[in-house]
Amino acid sequence: MERTELIREVERLKAERNAVILAHNYQLPEVQEVADYVGDSLGLARRAAETDARVIVFAGVHFMAETAAILNPDKTVLLPDLEAGCSLADTITPEDVRRWKDEHPDGIVVAYVNTTAEVKALADVCVTSSNAVEVVAQLPKDRPIFFLPDMFLGAHVERETGRKMDVWMGECHVHAGIRTEDIERALAAHPGAEFLIHPECGCSTNCLFMKPDAKMLSTSQMVAHAKESPAQEFVIATEVGILHQLAKQAPGKTFIPVREDAICEYMKKITLEKVYESLRDLKHVITVPEPTRQAAQRAIEGMIAVG
Ligand code: 13P
Ligand code: SF4
Numbered sequence: 001m002e003r004t005e006l007i008r009e010v011e012r013l014k015a016e017r018n019a020v021i022l023a024h025n026y027q028l029p030e031v032q033e034v035a036d037y038v039g040d041s042l043g044l045a046r047r048a049a050e051t052d053a054r055v056i057v058f059a060g061v062h063f064m065a066e067t068a069a070i071l072n073p074d075k076t077v078l079l080p081d082l083e084a085g086c087s088l089a090d091t092i093t094p095e096d097v098r099r100w101k102d103e104h105p106d107g108i109v110v111a112y113v114n115t116t117a118e119v120k121a122l123a124d125v126c127v128t129s130s131n132a133v134e135v136v137a138q139l140p141k142d143r144p145i146f147f148l149p150d151m152f153l154g155a156h157v158e159r160e161t162g163r164k165m166d167v168w169m170g171e172c173h174v175h176a177g178i179r180t181e182d183i184e185r186a187l188a189a190h191p192g193a194e195f196l197i198h199p200e201c202g203c204s205t206n207c208l209f210m211k212p213d214a215k216m217l218s219t220s221q222m223v224a225h226a227k228e229s230p231a232q233e234f235v236i237a238t239e240v241g242i243l244h245q246l247a248k249q250a251p252g253k254t255f256i257p258v259r260e261d262a263i264c265e266y267m268k269k270i271t272l273e274k275v276y277e278s279l280r281d282l283k284h285v286i287t288v289p290e291p292t293r294q295a296a297q298r299a300i301e302g303m304i305a306v307g
Contacts, residue, residue: 003030006276010034013279019055021275022047024064025219026241026267031059031275038245040220041067041113042128046304048072057278058286059270061086065286066117070296077286080274084266088114088200091170092149097122100146100166107144110136110165111299112153114172117288119148121295124302129153129199130218131307133160138306152176156199156216174239174264175200183207186235186258193256194231196222198238207237219245226250239264 001009011034014021022044023035032038037047041064048056048068055076058065063086065079097109097119111123112132120126127135136157139145145165147154152175154167180203187195187210195214197207207214217225219238223245226234233254236242239262246255277283288296 001273001276003272006272007034010272010276010279013276017055017279017282018053019057019279020047020051020053021057021059022068023059024061024241024267025223025245026239026264027059027270028241028268028272029244030272031270032241032244034272034275035059040128040130040218042130042218042303042307043220044068045071045113045128045300048077049304051075055279055282057275059275060084061089061264061266062286063089063114063116066288067113067120067300069286069288070117070120070293070300073290073293076282078278078282079284079286080271080278081269082284084269086114086172086266087174088112088150088170088172089116089119092119092168094118094122096168097146097148104144104146104166107146107166108139110139110145110147112148112150113300113303115149117292117296120299121292123296123299126299126303127306128218128303130221131303132157132199135303135306136163136165137161139163150200152202152204153199155205159205171202172200172264174262176202178237178259178262179203180206180210182258183235183237184210186256187211190233190235190256192231193233193235193254194225194229195235196225196237198222201237203237222246223249226253226255238262239267241267 021035069077109123147165148168149170
C-alpha cells in the first residue's frame with residue numbers, strides 16, 4: 001500500500017475502532033505524524049490514564065504499552081511489534097528486587113518506568129526522567145532507597161536531591177553509547193549553542209564539568225525548553241527520533257545531535273505499516289495478570305501524580 005493510502009486507512013480504522021494512537025518522541029517521523037499524542041513516558045502514561053477511546057495503539061516500546069494496560073484493564077492496548085523491547089528494562093529481574101527488599105525490610109523501592117510490570121509490582125513508586133528528582137525528594141529521609149534500573153539517572157537524582165541511594169547498575173545501550181568525546185566535539189563546533197542532555201546518558205556526570213549550564217531533561221522537557229528558550233541553536237544528547245518533534249515544535253531553530261547514530265532499534269520496530277496492521281487485526285494485545293497489574297498500578301499512580 002502507498003503511504004498516503006496507509007495514512008488514510010489508519011485514520012479510517014481509528015474511527016471505526018474508536019482507537020487512539022499514542023507515540024513516543026523517539027518514533028519514526030511518519031508514525032509520530034499519525035499519532036493523536038506524541039510525548040515522553042510521563043505524558044504518555046497520563047494520556048493513557050485519561051483517554052475515553054476503547055483501543056490504545058501504543059507506538060513505543062513494550063514497557064510503555066504495559067503501563068497503558070496496567071492503567072486500563074477494560075481497554076484493548078495494542079503494541080504493533082512485540083519485539084519493541086528495551087535494553088534497560090531487561091537489566092533487572094523481579095528476583096533482583098526481592099533480594100534487596102529482603103535485606104532492607106524498611107526500604108523504599110523507586111522504579112524507573114523503563115521496567116517490566118513484574119518489577120513495577122514490587123516497587124513503592126515509579127518515576128520517569130521528568131519527575132524522578134521530585135519524587136525522590138518527597139520520600140521519607142530515614143529509610144533506605146533502592147533506585148532502579150538506570151545508574152546514570154540514579155546518579156543524577158542523588159546529585160540533585162543530595163540523597164544517597166542503592167542504585168542498580170543498569171544502562172540503556174543507546175544513551176550509554178553517547179560518549180564524553182562526542183559531546184566535547186559537538187560543543188566545540190557549536191560554542192554558542194545551548195546543551196540539552198537526557199539523564200540516561202552515560203556521560204551526564206562529566207558533561208556538567210564541561211558545561212555547567214547543561215540542561216538535564218526528559219524528551220518532552222527538551223521540546224518545551226527549545227520552544228521557550230531565546231537560543232537559536234541546541235546541541236542534543238539523546239536518541240535522534242526527538243529531532244522530528246524539536247524541528248516541528250520549534251521551527252527555524254537548529255538542533256545538532258551529538259551522535260547521528262544514537263538510534264534505538266526497539267523504537268524503530270514500529271513502522272506505519274505495522275500501526276495499520278495493528279489496527280486492522282487488533283494485534284498485539286498487551287495484558288498484565290490481575291494481581292501484578294493491581295500492585296503495579298499503585299506504583300504508577302504515585303508517579304502520575306507528581307511533576
Ligand atoms: P523520556 O521519558 O524522557 O521520553 O525517556 C524515555 C526513554 O526510553 C529514554 O530512553
Ligand atoms: Fe530503552 Fe534505551 Fe530504547 Fe529508551 S532508548 S526504549 S531506554 S533501549
